[in-house]
Amino acid sequence: MAALRINAERLNATLQSTCTSWGALAAPSTGMCRLTLSPEDKKTRDWLVQECESLGCEVKVDQMGNIFAIRPGTAKDRKPIAMGSHMDTQPAGGRYDGILGVQAALEVLRTLHENNMPTNCPIGLIDWTNEEGARFPGAMMASGVWSTKSSTRLEACWATQDQEGLLMKQALKEIGYFGSVLCDYRENGLECHFELHIEQGPFLERANKTVGVVTSVQxxxxxxxxxxxxxxxxxxxxxxxxxxxxxxxxxxxxxxxxxxxxxxxxxxxxxxxxxxxxxxxxxxxxxxxxxxxxxxxxxxxxxxxxxxxxxxxxxxxxxxxxxxxxxxxxxxxPESKFHTRCIDAVRASALKEVSEDQIMDMKSRAGHDSAWTSRVCPTSMIFVPSKDGISHNPNEYTSPEHCALGAQILLHAVLEYDGKVQKGEY
Amino acid sequence: MAALRINAERLNATLQSTCTSWGALAAPSTGMCRLTLSPEDKKTRDWLVQECESLGCEVKVDQMGNIFAIRPGTAKDRKPIAMGSHMDTQPAGGRYDGILGVQAALEVLRTLHENNMPTNCPIGLIDWTNEEGARFPGAMMASGVWSTKSSTRLEACWATQDQEGLLMKQALKEIGYFGSVLCDYRENGLECHFELHIEQGPFLERANKTVGVVTSVQxxxxxxxxxxxxxxxxxxxxxxxxxxxxxxxxxxxxxxxxxxxxxxxxxxxxxxxxxxxxxxxxxxxxxxxxxxxxxxxxxxxxxxxxxxxxxxxxxxxxxxxxxxxxxxxxxxxPESKFHTRCIDAVRASALKEVSEDQIMDMKSRAGHDSAWTSRVCPTSMIFVPSKDGISHNPNEYTSPEHCALGAQILLHAVLEYDGKVQKGEY
Structure with a gap:
């Protein structure tokens, strides 16, 4: 298991080619405009569903359009260990914010699949709808509904409108992602939630570190x-x-x-x-x-x-x-405190890849879907460096090496957690 | 001639009823939204044309939609003495800015007509298009084109767009006011131009005066x-x-x-x-x-x-x-200096109605169509008080008495100027 490695080249090629295909701003910009539930988002979702199904995953879509792709585990009655993030962007965003987290999750599923690696818990990939809140106002909207802890509930989210006055519920229907699964963690729960994300700030780069172990969201x-x-x-x-x-x-x-x-x-x-x-x-x-x-x-x-x-x-x-x-x-x-079990899994996994002086405990200064999942299941995040700390900007950049490092740590954080479950510790 | 008097009641009733009919904001506001070339503007124009024709005027429409209603004079080869202003408003404007000037001009024509009053020069009413520049950017647009002194020429004005992307040329055509008369003072000239307008500032009211004789526009x-x-x-x-x-x-x-x-x-x-x-x-x-x-x-x-x-x-x-x-x-x-002939006519006319201590020479702080006409023909303006100096606001207000006073002064300024022409002085 220690030898299991993600394919860095495949991860980066997939990330770049899907960004180029669906939502890229006009060259020479490498920026993205992939607004949630837009035609570009639909194409990205359709591709993602197909990829996950080809890896033997069961794909479920809930009432807020959240996509859950679940690779079965061997244990009965265990909920999935999830790797979630989002594929939507700001109107002039970059290729890494959110996108890296989902692409890395897919790369983890591909790695498990091609190695016929069994896990105790099911392993899930999640594409959370409308993390950005850029088209339909309300950031981290659909993970908030799923957690039932957000003050904005399902019906209110459906009733939000984009600038053209289109209801979010209608937009979900129009792209075919108005699912039937209840958007509620009590009906569609997770064992825990890991999220790889770019830092979006300059602190890792300035400290000359490569991995952030995220302990909370401000x-x-x-x-x-x-x-x-x-x-x-x-x-x-x-x-x-x-x-x-x-x-x-x-x-x-x-x-x-x-x-x-x-x-x-x-x-x-x-x-x-x-x-x-x-x-x-x-x-x-x-x-x-x-x-x-x-x-x-x-x-x-x-x-x-x-x-x-x-x-x-x-x-x-x-x-x-x-x-x-x-x-x-x-x-x-509100401030979100992450969980020892997931923080420990991320740190243990990071130490397999880099020395301790490359790792830094961090608070997230940006909001993330993990802030909501942390309210109802153990959660932590992995940060990798953002060049010049720039994000929400077409110049957002994280090197292929750092993307791959993050995905590798995500893989082993998941396996680390799954190992504890197998040993009966969790 | 000294006894000729406008009908104050008719003037105010017509002003209020046309405002209520075409472009009024929802009550209890007395504000107006009559954007240039809108359906409300079209109805107001259609009504104005019909009224002027019923008074024996010839009505011409030029390439910018400016309406010229001309009551014939007795002299040959004299151009019209004009009374011009505008009927369009800001998106949340009042009932007096511009509108009073055209309504007063109509009342002058009605008074001349019912008294079978002959004049030497033709007497003209002008409704200048898009004075406000609120729908198609560029204030005093069509008088600027007519004067040929504005840096924005005919074709450029036609090419301006409203917020929905509609070209002004198309908007003119759609409401039926894309006229064939050349919009150029050399082809469709005036003897002189008078304009009655509300002050839009607080200076008359503060000085406790009722008439401004306008000598320039800042x-x-x-x-x-x-x-x-x-x-x-x-x-x-x-x-x-x-x-x-x-x-x-x-x-x-x-x-x-x-x-x-x-x-x-x-x-x-x-x-x-x-x-x-x-x-x-x-x-x-x-x-x-x-x-x-x-x-x-x-x-x-x-x-x-x-x-x-x-x-x-x-x-x-x-x-x-x-x-x-x-x-x-x-x-x-640029600063517009008005003309002694017209300034004198306004002052002489004002003195027929009020004592000298009620009259004040003023610079206009707002732009007006008269700023453009002054570049190519003798021009002056009459100001009447604005309550609290408020304008470009639904609360804009000028009393019926002050509206009537302005219209009466406009009538006699026109006759004063016409008298000088008759005597061969101008």
Missing amino acids: GMKWFAVRVTGVEGHSGTTPMPDRSDALVTASRLITAVRDTARQTELGVATVGVINSDTSSQATIPAGVDFIIDIRCPTDDMVDQLATAVFKAFDSVVQEEGNGTAYEIKRTWGL | GMKWFAVRVTGVEGHSGTTPMPDRSDALVTASRLITAVRDTARQTELGVATVGVINSDTSSQATIPAGVDFIIDIRCPTDDMVDQLATAVFKAFDSVVQEEGNGTAYEIKRTWGL
Whole structure:
């Protein structure tokens, strides 16, 4: 078993060729636009299902379009040891975020299959639907529903709409992935969940390490802010008379950044902004933007949010022109602590491949489907380095060597866990 | 002739009923959304044409959809004394901006007609197309083409698109106002141009005056700004590593406002902003916004623009994170000086109605079709007060008394000018 090795060349060739085929941005970019449930996503899914079936897996699709490909084990009454991630991308994302995790899982299944390797537990590959939340709002949506721990339930997810007003339920039906399996871990459970993912940050690279053993996912909250003022004519409204929603919003956005820097509690970002007016000659009456706050602990998230809103109050008071703001909490993911059993399996597997000084325990700064699975089954993640820490960007890059290293560690983490089950330890 | 009086009740009833019929926002708002060349605009135009024809006017439509309704005069070889404005509105505008000017012109024609009043020159009503530039970008578009002095020529205007991608030329054809008359003052000229308009600012009201004699329109320039940074993941990119285009844009927008306030050269506004990302979890790589600068003179516009861009350089240097900006000059209207003949006619007419202390000479802070006509024929404007200086807003309001006063002054300004022609002075 120690000698079992994934095929690095096959893994990377498959990853690159499927990215080139389905959702690639125009060359010379190596970026991806494979929005969830799009025609490109459908083609990728169809291919994945076919590949898994050719390896002897049983494929199930649940009510949220999550794909579960299960390679049978020898034990009776054991749930699958799963390797999950996602195949959807941001509108201008890269080839590795999520995709590597599913491709590596497929490579593990191929390796087990070609070696006729029996396992005690069934071994599962999962493609989680809509991890990005880029087309249908709500990141990590379908793993959240499956865990039953997300505040956004099945019916609410089905009712989300893309920018063209298409319901997610309809989109699932249109591409043929509106499955009949209940999207609920109590009906379709897992023994545990492993996820290989690119780090998406610069910390492994900066520390000159190659493997992150992920022990938790930081807490995060999103807040929708609406700033209001008084609409007016850009030519005729004297400067001192203005109640300009966009100037106030601009100062608030600057305050978000400044507060995150000063407190050093975590990160805070505004990416989306919309002005009420599309006329250059109008002082806007309202501006909407969304704040994304992430910190190592839930307490720190709340502290940073409190500090940001205190700064907002100062800005509005200074402006003193009738502009005001309202805040709506829109989404959150509490800090997720991963499990000793899975963390230990990842670390033991990593030590088979690299020396201890190449390995680093890490918190994930990004949200992942594993954050939801960790609430209902033992979970851990493996991180491999991202070049320059860049992600959600066409220039996202992880070397073929690091992709292969991650897949190899994923294989042996699964076998390590399965071995413990076989020995009756778990 | 001194006794000739417009019918205040008819003017206001017609103005209110046509606004209620075509383009009214949902009650209780008294706001308007009558975008240029929309179905509502078509109905308003059709009605206007019918009314003018019933008063014995000849109606011509030019290549930009401008409507010229001409009541014949007694002199041969004299061009029309025109009363022009516009019937289109902002997406959330009011019932007076532009609309009052055309309705008052109609009331003048009705008054002349019912009194069988002969004039030396023909008297014209003009409904200029797309003054607002709210649907097809480019304010005062069709009067600019007619004057031949705008940098945006006929073919370029036809090629502008609305948000649905419909070409303006096609929109003109679809509502039946793609006319055959050349849109060129040399082919379809005017003796002079008068325009009654609401002030859209607070200065008449604050000075407790009722009539503005408009002597010029301030200069204005628009600049499109693109701010660039580096796209990144909102969770994994450490604060010190960020090159955040939206934070830099926010600081620049604040700098626009602060510079206008500090220099006191004029007004500067940002109303439109767009972020490259629609994902809350992405640090945007780029942000676009538009600056609108207006000052009493062209020199002051350039001084204010220079001061704004100097402030931009300081912001970008302070940020020191690789964010950068580019500026494109998109549109401008040089300062427009109105003509003694028309200014005198307006002042003389105003003095027939109100005492001298009710009258104020003013610069227009908003652009108007009269800014373009002034480049090729004698022009002036009459301003009446705007409640609280509010415009481009559903709460825009001018009292029925002030509307009637403006229309009465418009009538006698036209007759005053016509009298000078009759006497051979002009």
